[in-house]
Amino acid sequence: MTNQYNYQDHSVKIHGNNINSNIDTGNKYFNNSSELKETVKEIQQLIEQLSQRYSTLNTAEKMKIAAQTIETIECNTSLKPKVIKACKQGLLETLKTNPIGAFVVGAIESWN
Secondary structure, three states, X not given: OEEEEEOOOEEEEEEOOEEEEEEEOOOOEEEOOHHHHHHHHHHHHHHHHHHHHOOOOOHHHHHHHHHHXXXXXXXXXXXXXXXXXXXXXXXXXXHHHOHHHHHHHHHHHHHO
């Protein structure tokens, strides 16, 4: 299944775990950096690790994992700017398919 998200100056296409983003720079398009794709994977892995460590039986527990994920991102001065940039490019859309990821993305979107 492929999902495409269109924004004013760029589009994001997600097929499984593959993410492709094109940014309109006027006359040219360029693909987002692999570093930002790795940033999304890093967030996914963090959510997965915390989900294995803690219970996810109800919404409150999922929100606690999301809060820990957000706190980890906020405290990492090299990760947070990359996460914000990935968010601005629409690359975090894939995380919204997971309830915990949706909480995390909601918080990150408020940082913009």
